[in-house]
Amino acid sequence: MQSAAVKDEDLLFYDIEVFKHNTFVVFKDINKKEVGLFHNDFNGIAELIKNKVLVGYNNHFYDDKILSNMLNGYTPEKIKQINDEIIGGKRHAYLNNLLPRTLDTFQQIDVSKPSLKRVEGNAGKMILESSVDFTIDRALTPGELEEAIDYCRYDVDVTIDIYKRRKKSYFMPKWSLVDRLNNPKADRWNTTTISANVLTDRPLTKWSSIRLHKDVNKLRHEKNLEMLSLVPEKVQELWLNKNKGAVTIDEFGCNIEFGFGGLHGVNKTKQDVKNVKLLDVTSMYPSILININGLESATKIYKDILQERKEVKHKDKTLSDALKLVLNSVYGNLNNQYSLLYDPNKQKSVCFYGQIALYDLCKRLSKSCEIININTDGVAFITDSEEYKDVWREWEQDFKLTLEEDEFTHFIQKDVNNYVALEPSGAIKTKGGDVNNYHDNNWFKANTARIIDIAITDYLLFKKDPKKTLIENLDNPILYQYILQSSRKFAGTFDQYDKEYQRINRIFPTKKESVTLVKRRLDGGITKFPNTPQNMWVFNDDLSKIDVDEFKRNIDLNHYLEIIIDKLTKGWNAWSS
Numbered sequence: 001m002q003s004a005a006v007k008d009e010d011l012l013f014y015d016i017e018v019f020k021h022n023t024f025v026v027f028k029d030i031n032k033k034e035v036g037l038f039h040n041d042f043n044g045i046a047e048l049i050k051n052k053v054l055v056g057y058n059n060h061f062y063d064d065k066i067l068s069n070m071l072n073g074y075t076p077e078k079i080k081q082i083n084d085e086i087i088g089g090k091r092h093a094y095l096n097n098l099l100p101r102t103l104d105t106f107q108q109i110d111v112s113k114p115s116l117k118r119v120e121g122n123a124g125k126m127i128l129e130s131s132v133d134f135t136i137d138r139a140l141t142p143g144e145l146e147e148a149i150d151y152c153r154y155d156v157d158v159t160i161d162i163y164k165r166r167k168k169s170y171f172m173p174k175w176s177l178v179d180r181l182n183n184p185k186a187d188r189w190n191t192t193t194i195s196a197n198v199l200t201d202r203p204l205t206k207w208s209s210i211r212l213h214k215d216v217n218k219l220r221h222e223k224n225l226e227m228l229s230l231v232p233e234k235v236q237e238l239w240l241n242k243n244k245g246a247v248t249i250d251e252f253g254c255n256i257e258f259g260f261g262g263l264h265g266v267n268k269t270k271q272d273v274k275n276v277k278l279l280d281v282t283s284m285y286p287s288i289l290i291n292i293n294g295l296e297s298a299t300k301i302y303k304d305i306l307q308e309r310k311e312v313k314h315k316d317k318t319l320s321d322a323l324k325l326v327l328n329s330v331y332g333n334l335n336n337q338y339s340l341l342y343d344p345n346k347q348k349s350v351c352f353y354g355q356i357a358l359y360d361l362c363k364r365l366s367k368s369c370e371i372i373n374i375n376t377d378g379v380a381f382i383t384d385s386e387e388y389k390d391v392w393r394e395w396e397q398d399f400k401l402t403l404e405e406d407e408f409t410h411f412i413q414k415d416v417n418n419y420v421a422l423e424p425s426g427a428i429k430t431k432g433g434d435v436n437n438y439h440d441n442n443w444f445k446a447n448t449a450r451i452i453d454i455a456i457t458d459y460l461l462f463k464k465d466p467k468k469t470l471i472e473n474l475d476n477p478i479l480y481q482y483i484l485q486s487s488r489k490f491a492g493t494f495d496q497y498d499k500e501y502q503r504i505n506r507i508f509p510t511k512k513e514s515v516t517l518v519k520r521r522l523d524g525g526i527t528k529f530p531n532t533p534q535n536m537w538v539f540n541d542d543l544s545k546i547d548v549d550e551f552k553r554n555i556d557l558n559h560y561l562e563i564i565i566d567k568l569t570k571g572w573n574a575w576s577s
Contacts, residue, residue: 176322262376509533
């Protein structure tokens with residue numbers, strides 16, 4: 001089997017639009033040059049796509065199936081019927097033999113599964129929705145057809161941009177994994193399925209109970225009991241008698257939560273701390289799986305992959321990222337009923353082992369350190385002695401895990417999952433909903449009012465006046481955008497004058513009298529978009545075309561300032577006017 005990797009010149013990007021009497025497909029190369037447009041007459045498609053690799057957005061679910069029927073020479077009316085069945089949820093598995101290999105840029109893009117229009121908005125691009133009704137019961141007029149084709153062309157362009165953005169981070173590591181399997185079908189699988197198949201080609205034997213040591217085969221084995229005895233009795237009772245829930249204890253000056261995920265804890269009084277050390281467990285879940293022989297016959301393969309990644313980590317990024325996918329996906333696959341690795345007791349064993357080990361590390365550190373934050377695989381603390389280094393070495397030997405040390409000159413936390421930290425190098429680390437978007441414009445999650453995350457972080461770490469942050473970034477409008485989306489559960493997006501808008505819109509708070517967009521429910525009632533301004537300037541064109549001077553004159557900075565101050569006051573207890 002030849003390598004799964006694909007050359008750019010072998011790619012064709014495509015998108016399809018289907019109406020009752022008009023169906024067409026647009027093909028472009030990676031340079032956005034149109035190489036094919038087929039409208040109602042599909043002769044020539046097979047020749048164009050021969051020996052090519054097709055790329056779309058959500059095409060594994062939709063476009064590949066429609067194109068398969070175009071290759072059969074079906075009429076637009078027949079294709080519209082199939083289109084409606086697919087969208088309505090009817091299963092269509094048929095793929096034409098003339099259909100070549102296809103890649104889907106939507107695959108595993110994000111758990112939120114953003115639409116192409118949402119990605120356009122997040123990226124600061126034009127948000128283009130066709131005004132031509134897809135349920136129209138007649139042939140399109142020449143003007144309608146031209147608009148719909150332009151819409152389709154634009155979607156292909158955005159698909160190309162998404163592919164380029166994901167090629168190194170997703171497709172290249174995935175191809176590296178596919179090459180290990182020697183199974184051409186694996187190309188359409190997601191990376192979690194591929195990762196499981198790299199380790200085994202059949203389901204593993206399921207455990208009847210938890211095992212916290214490689215030599216254990218029953219719940220009441222002394223080595224199990226020895227590990228369990230390291231945590232409070234009420235935690236043991238939770239783990240042994242229930243499958244969900246949590247127990248919170250007060251220890252080391254922290255509220256510490258045990259459950260069925262990671263161990264979490266936060267200092268009850270220390271929120272703003274200087275000179276913090278962090279001990280992180282290296283490859284925590286993979287290492288635990290190896291310690292307890294959690295993959296049985298596949299454990300050696302898994303251990304070899306972990307070692308191989310250590311060797312290539314700084315030499316071959318693509319291979320390193322591919323191996324990381326295997327290592328990190330296994331824990332999730334243990335709780336995925338559709339995976340070859342599915343075994344809830346193995347998943348709980350890894351989970352409990354991790355919490356026990358981290359809790360024990362906290363207990364040992366607490367004798368000479370003050371614990372600040374506990375989060376799944378790491379413990380942050382402050383100390384004025386070197387005793388923690390002895391704890392570090394002894395703990396590693398006892399639990400057969402490895403720790404790495406990080407330092408922060410400044411560490412500020414809102415709670416266990418929301419913090420900002422400054423490294424000695426000047427690098428900034430952020431975590432949590434208030435500050436997650438500090439570093440980058442995120443195309444695939446949410447990219448709304450990122451300026452708020454920036455202002456909060458810079459105030460917390462540097463006491464920078466939020467007003468100054470708001471003013472000095474005005475040359476970059478994408479930081480201030482709100483992307484509003486009205487899902488198919490609503491009739492659409494309307495303003496106060498009953499004018500209908502696109503389902504996805506980019507807006508800015510404005511000082512001028514303007515419109516207020518709302519979601520109209522199917523029953524005719526309205527629902528407001530949360531945390532949005534009263535006066536909205538709607539701008540759905542590419543942000544490179546915005547008049548920056550007009551933007552600066554009209555943007556309502558007070559809207560952002562109120563939100564920033566509210567978050568700093570209520571959540572972070574950090575605002576001082």
